[in-house]
Amino acid sequence: MNPQLSGIFSQLKEPLFAGLATSAFSVLFGLHSADVILASGGSALGWAVLQAMPQSGSPAFATFFAALAAGLYAEIAARVRRRPATLYMIASIIPLVPGGGMYYTMLSSLEGSTYRSVELGLSTIMTAFAIAAGLAISNVLARMVFSSTIYSILKKRKIFQKPDKL
Amino acid sequence: MLSEDLLLFAADASRLMLESGGETYRAEYIAMGIIISQGGTEAECFATSTGLMLSFSGEDGKVRAVVRRIKRHGMNLEKVYRIDNMVRHLLLGDIDIEEAARQLDEVERMRDRPVWIRMIASAFGAGWFSLLFKGKTVDALTAAAMGALLSILIYACQRLKLPGFLSSFTGGAFAALASLGAAYAGLPINTDAVIIGVIMLLVPGVAITNAIRDTIAGDLIAGLARGVDAVITAAAISAGAGGAYALWQLLLSGGQA
Structure with a gap:
C-alpha cells in the first residue's frame, strides 16, 4: 500500500474504534437500529475533531470542540429523525467523557498520592465541564436555527419564560 | 380525567423519565406539559435525580400536590424518546389523555434488552x-x-x-x-x-x-x-x-x- 494512503488509514483508525465502541454502548443504552448508527457517526466525528486539534494545547480545549461538533451533529440528527437530541448527545459523547479520569483520580487518592489525585481530579472536572459547555453551546446554536416543538408550544401558551440555556 | 388522576399520571411520566436517564429539566417540563394540556393551571414541578414534587391548581380552584421518590437509575434512551413524543402529541392535541395513559403504560412495561x-x-x-x-x-x-x-x-x-x-x-x-x-x-x-x-x-x-x-x-x-x-x-x-x-x-x- 502506498505510504500516503496508509497514513490516512492510520488517521481514520481511532475515530472508527470510537464509533464502534459507541455502537456497542448505545445498544446498552437502549437505542434502536438507525439511532445506533447515527450515534456512532456522531462519536466518530467527535473523536476525529479531538484528534485534529493541536496536541500542544489544553486537553479540555480540544474536548470542548469535539463535544461542540458532536452536539451540533446530534441536533441535526435529532431534527432529521424527529427525536430528542439528547438520545444522540449522550451516546456520541461516550468516548469523550472522563470515565477513566474519575477512576484514576479515586485510585490515586486511595493509594495515598494526594497530589496526583488532585491533578487528575481537576483535569477530569475540566474535561466534563468542557463537554457540558460544548453541548450547551451547540444546543443554543441549534435553537437559533430550528425551533424545538415541545418548548415552543409551552412558551406560546405563556407557561415558561425559560429555557434559553441547555 | 379527574384532577387527582391527572396529577398522578403526570408525576408517573416524570418519574419514568428520570428513571430512564432523561435530563432533569425534561422531566420537569413533561410533567408540566401534561397538566397544561388538560387545562390545569399554576403547574410547578421540582425534580432532582432522587425525587420530584409536582403541584397544580385544578378546574375547581383547589391546589393539589404529590411527591415521588426515585430509587431506580437506569439508562434507556428509547423510553426517553417515547415519553417525550407522547407529551408532544398530547400538547399538539393529536392524542387524548386516555391514549397517552395507554402509551405511558406501554413504556413502563417495556423490558430491557435480554x-x-x-x-x-x-x-x-x-x-x-x-x-x-x-x-x-x-x-x-x-x-x-x-x-x-x-x-x-x-x-x-x-x-x-x-x-x-x-x-x-x-x-x-x-x-x-x-x-x-x-x-x-x-x-x-x-x-x-x-x-x-x-x-x-x-x-x-x-x-x-x-x-x-x-x-x-x-x-x-x-x-x-x-x-x-x-x-x-x-x-x-x-x-x-x-x-x-x-x-x-x-x-x-x-x-x-
Whole structure:
C-alpha cells in the first residue's frame, strides 16, 4: 500500500474504534437500529475533531470542540429523525467523557498520592465541564436555527419564560 | 380525567423519565406539559435525580400536590424518546389523555434488552475501547471476554438487588483480578489497556457530564445529587480495583515467601 494512503488509514483508525465502541454502548443504552448508527457517526466525528486539534494545547480545549461538533451533529440528527437530541448527545459523547479520569483520580487518592489525585481530579472536572459547555453551546446554536416543538408550544401558551440555556 | 388522576399520571411520566436517564429539566417540563394540556393551571414541578414534587391548581380552584421518590437509575434512551413524543402529541392535541395513559403504560412495561444482547454489546464495547486506548489485538480480545463476564456479574448484582455501591465495588474488583490473573496465566497482555477497556463499562463518565449539564442549566440541586452519585460510584470501582491489586500482591508475596 502506498505510504500516503496508509497514513490516512492510520488517521481514520481511532475515530472508527470510537464509533464502534459507541455502537456497542448505545445498544446498552437502549437505542434502536438507525439511532445506533447515527450515534456512532456522531462519536466518530467527535473523536476525529479531538484528534485534529493541536496536541500542544489544553486537553479540555480540544474536548470542548469535539463535544461542540458532536452536539451540533446530534441536533441535526435529532431534527432529521424527529427525536430528542439528547438520545444522540449522550451516546456520541461516550468516548469523550472522563470515565477513566474519575477512576484514576479515586485510585490515586486511595493509594495515598494526594497530589496526583488532585491533578487528575481537576483535569477530569475540566474535561466534563468542557463537554457540558460544548453541548450547551451547540444546543443554543441549534435553537437559533430550528425551533424545538415541545418548548415552543409551552412558551406560546405563556407557561415558561425559560429555557434559553441547555 | 379527574384532577387527582391527572396529577398522578403526570408525576408517573416524570418519574419514568428520570428513571430512564432523561435530563432533569425534561422531566420537569413533561410533567408540566401534561397538566397544561388538560387545562390545569399554576403547574410547578421540582425534580432532582432522587425525587420530584409536582403541584397544580385544578378546574375547581383547589391546589393539589404529590411527591415521588426515585430509587431506580437506569439508562434507556428509547423510553426517553417515547415519553417525550407522547407529551408532544398530547400538547399538539393529536392524542387524548386516555391514549397517552395507554402509551405511558406501554413504556413502563417495556423490558430491557435480554441478557445475551447486553453480554455481546458489553464485549464489543470493552474490546473497542481497549483498542482506542492504545491496546493491541490480544488486549482487545481479553477485554472483550472480560466485558462479557462483567455484564453477567452486573446482571447478577441487579437480580440480587445489591446497592449500587456494592455492585460497582464487585465490578472493579473483578476487572482488576481478572486482568491480573490473565497476565499471570501467561497471556501477553498490557494489563492497563485491558483494565481501562473493561472499566469503561462501569465508570460514571456520562453521569458526571450530565451532572455538570444540569448545573449549567440551573438545576443546581439535581446537578449536585448526580455529581455526588458519580463520585461515589467512581470511588467504589477504584476501591474494588485497588483492593484487588493489594490482595493480589499479598497472595504473590505469600507464595514466594
